[in-house]
Amino acid sequence: MKTAAFLLTALTLLAATPPAAAGSEPVISHTARLTFDVATHSVQIVDLLEIPAGVDHLRLNRGMTITAIEAADGAQGDVRLAVQASDDADDPILELDLTRLGLGDRGGRLVVTFGGTFLESVADAVFSRENVGNEITATIGEEGIYLSSAAEWLPRADGTLAIHDLTIMTPAGFETVTQGTRTVHETAGAVLTTRWVAPDPSDGINLIANRYFVHEEPVREGVVSQTFFLEDDARLRATYMERTKAYIAMYEEMIGPYPYTKFATVENWFPTGYGMPSYTLLGSQVLRLPFIPYTSFGHEIAHNWWGNAVFVDTAEGNWCEGLTVYCADYHYKAQESPEAARSYRRTLLKDYAAYTKDAANDFPLAAFLSRHSGATRAVGYGKSMMVFHMADRMIGREAFLEGLRRVAREHNFSKAAWSDFLDAFATAGGRDLAAFGDQWLNRTGAPFLALKDVAFADDKVAFTLVQSDPAYALEVPVVVTGAAGPQEHIVALAALEQEFTLAGTGITRLAVDPDAHLFRRLHRQEIEPTISQVLADEDPVFVLQDAAAEMTAAARAFAASYAETEDFTLVADGTLPQPGRSGIIINPPATRVKELAAPELVVAGSTVFVAGKRYSLKDYDLVFAGFDRGDGDATHLVVLCDSTYRLEALARRVGHYGKYSWLLLPTGQGKVLRGNWETGDSPLAAARPR
Numbered sequence: 001m002k003t004a005a006f007l008l009t010a011l012t013l014l015a016a017t018p019p020a021a022a023g024s025e026p027v028i029s030h031t032a033r034l035t036f037d038v039a040t041h042s043v044q045i046v047d048l049l050e051i052p053a054g055v056d057h058l059r060l061n062r063g064m065t066i067t068a069i070e071a072a073d074g075a076q077g078d079v080r081l082a083v084q085a086s087d088d089a090d091d092p093i094l095e096l097d098l099t100r101l102g103l104g105d106r107g108g109r110l111v112v113t114f115g116g117t118f119l120e121s122v123a124d125a126v127f128s129r130e131n132v133g134n135e136i137t138a139t140i141g142e143e144g145i146y147l148s149s150a151a152e153w154l155p156r157a158d159g160t161l162a163i164h165d166l167t168i169m170t171p172a173g174f175e176t177v178t179q180g181t182r183t184v185h186e187t188a189g190a191v192l193t194t195r196w197v198a199p200d201p202s203d204g205i206n207l208i209a210n211r212y213f214v215h216e217e218p219v220r221e222g223v224v225s226q227t228f229f230l231e232d233d234a235r236l237r238a239t240y241m242e243r244t245k246a247y248i249a250m251y252e253e254m255i256g257p258y259p260y261t262k263f264a265t266v267e268n269w270f271p272t273g274y275g276m277p278s279y280t281l282l283g284s285q286v287l288r289l290p291f292i293p294y295t296s297f298g299h300e301i302a303h304n305w306w307g308n309a310v311f312v313d314t315a316e317g318n319w320c321e322g323l324t325v326y327c328a329d330y331h332y333k334a335q336e337s338p339e340a341a342r343s344y345r346r347t348l349l350k351d352y353a354a355y356t357k358d359a360a361n362d363f364p365l366a367a368f369l370s371r372h373s374g375a376t377r378a379v380g381y382g383k384s385m386m387v388f389h390m391a392d393r394m395i396g397r398e399a400f401l402e403g404l405r406r407v408a409r410e411h412n413f414s415k416a417a418w419s420d421f422l423d424a425f426a427t428a429g430g431r432d433l434a435a436f437g438d439q440w441l442n443r444t445g446a447p448f449l450a451l452k453d454v455a456f457a458d459d460k461v462a463f464t465l466v467q468s469d470p471a472y473a474l475e476v477p478v479v480v481t482g483a484a485g486p487q488e489h490i491v492a493l494a495a496l497e498q499e500f501t502l503a504g505t506g507i508t509r510l511a512v513d514p515d516a517h518l519f520r521r522l523h524r525q526e527i528e529p530t531i532s533q534v535l536a537d538e539d540p541v542f543v544l545q546d547a548a549a550e551m552t553a554a555a556r557a558f559a560a561s562y563a564e565t566e567d568f569t570l571v572a573d574g575t576l577p578q579p580g581r582s583g584i585i586i587n588p589p590a591t592r593v594k595e596l597a598a599p600e601l602v603v604a605g606s607t608v609f610v611a612g613k614r615y616s617l618k619d620y621d622l623v624f625a626g627f628d629r630g631d632g633d634a635t636h637l638v639v640l641c642d643s644t645y646r647l648e649a650l651a652r653r654v655g656h657y658g659k660y661s662w663l664l665l666p667t668g669q670g671k672v673l674r675g676n677w678e679t680g681d682s683p684l685a686a687a688r689p690r
């Protein structure tokens with residue numbers, strides 16, 4: 001038992017190296033030995049902690065029982081004196097007072113022996129649209145072991161980071177995975193011993209074990225790709241291995257060296273979609289969705305640079321999601337085509353308009369910490385990404401990437417703030433970005449632009465740009481179409497109202513920011529009705545008319561599932577809701593369908609024409625968003641589905657397609673067809689009168 005001997009040595013000699021410094025964050029070092037008993041759902045832990053100066057309290061999961069505390073000098077701490085259970089119901093923890101152990105806040109070494117029993121039902125674990133929370137934090141059993149950092153299963157302290165060296169005893173047949181490098185893997189009798197060494201600081205640690213098929217392939221010298229799958233699926237494995245190598249290569253070129261020795265794709269037996277330092281934990285279903293390897297999987301890998309290695313200094317707001325989206329989700333669209341990138345940016349602007357329709361939901365980026373609603377996502381992810389995009393356009397791609405690389409290099413395993421990025425961009429681009437940063441980070445809202453007094457002449461076009469008060473300093477793209485085709489000009493707008501003249505020959509058209517490069521509040525005419533506008537209404541009204549009893553029951557089930565609560569409003573007489581509120585209108589009469597349908601949609605009996613193509617409502621259920629022409633501000637959702645059985649299931653599916661205007665969902669097997677209605681004429685464009 002080589003491993004056990006090693007741990008014993010470590011505990012006896014207390015010879016671990018001092019914790020690395022990470023910026024100003026103190027780092028706690030753990031050298032721990034964990035013994036799992038899945039039959040009794042329990043774990044026993046002996047943790048040797050090296051505590052830096054300045055830390056005088058530790059927290060631990062309340063479900064743990066501490067049986068011994070030994071200080072470095074061999075003195076036995078009195079558990080009864082040093083450990084207290086907090087009586088805060090919202091924060092039920094055990095508190096270790098280091099002063100009572102004679103350590104004070106000088107730091108030092110401590111061996112804590114503790115254990116606990118953890119069993120949570122994963123039966124109800126779902127991946128919800130917005131209601132994150134109510135998640136599994138810790139469970140130990142035959143079906144798997146899962147200890148999340150939120151469970152605080154190792155002693156920790158607020159405002160600190162930790163490094164880990166874990167030796168883990170599990171039943172033979174289980175495989176463990178966590179952050180770091182696996183340095184020991186030995187089976188002796190019925191026990192598997194694995195050791196994971198994670199020398200880089202992190203703000204928490206998750207541990208997973210299950211009956212995995214483990215595979216490993218090299219990515220490059222010093223980095224491997226691993227898969228931990230519950231089935232030995234060679235095709236699935238090949239996809240994730242290939243994607244891991246491709247993403248790591250792409251981001252090493254874009255940002256800098258991959259910060260870890262492995263990246264593992266880990267299958268979970270209940271629904272999750274988490275990215276952790278050097279691995280991702282995906283539920284069985286999510287793992288098998290065909291688009292995941294090409295979308296959110298890359299996002300999780302990008303987080304190994306942004307968030308896992310470069311930490312967020314939240315004092316100036318959380319920049320991390322916006323930048324990760326910019327380097328991942330958005331970047332993949334930009335690689336696909338300029339049109340796909342434009343559509344992505346427009347979706348962000350439309351989401352922002354929808355989710356901040358109630359201005360009380362808006363807030364400055366500097367106040368963003370984490371996503372917990374559509375509005376926090378629209379600002380914390382969407383606006384944030386657009387700030388990086390605008391900076392990229394202002395200083396140019398090469399300087400932008402140079403700035404990113406500098407932050408990644410200088411803040412490896414330490415905190416970075418928005419100002420670190422802005423400083424790096426300013427240096428690389430040779431521009432002062434102080435005012436740029438101030439207006440986008442500290443102000444709530446977005447500029448709203450208007451175009452007036454457009455005068456076309458043979459060799460020029462004159463126009464006036466107007467913006468909402470107080471003015472932003474903006475570099476506004478203006479596309480002028482002349483004899484030589486469309487050409488983009490950048491005009492600097494800093495006043496509330498400013499006149500410009502652009503030269504060209506044979507100018508026929510002028511459009512202000514037609515490609516949505518600026519973060520701005522869109523005009524109503526620039527937005528087509530989309531499902532997300534309905535999703536943004538936190539309290540929509542469900543509308544039925546002349547429905548049979550079974551359909552009414554199915555509509556109630558649909559409403560409960562859609563609203564994620566039993567507390568919803570349902571009207572049965574076809575009345576549309578009050579102005580400004582969205583209705584979800586289930587199987588309305590033909591006249592109502594016609595009222596709400598875009599010009600490209602015609603429903604005649606069970607035949608549907610969408611943009612000239614013909615479908616049958618026997619083959620598809622139809623869901624579409626439409627503006628209420630009587631109410632300038634409301635978007636309604638119409639659902640045509642004649643099956644009580646399918647209706648309830650539709651509620652959850654619709655939430656995945658927020659950016660679209662219409663969906664045709666096959667009644668049997670097949671692909672969901674979807675698309676967007678055309679927008680109206682933009683008030684930010686003008687054509688030369690003929």
Ligand SMILES: [Zn+2]
Binds near residue numbers: 299303321
């Ligand atoms: Zn993310």
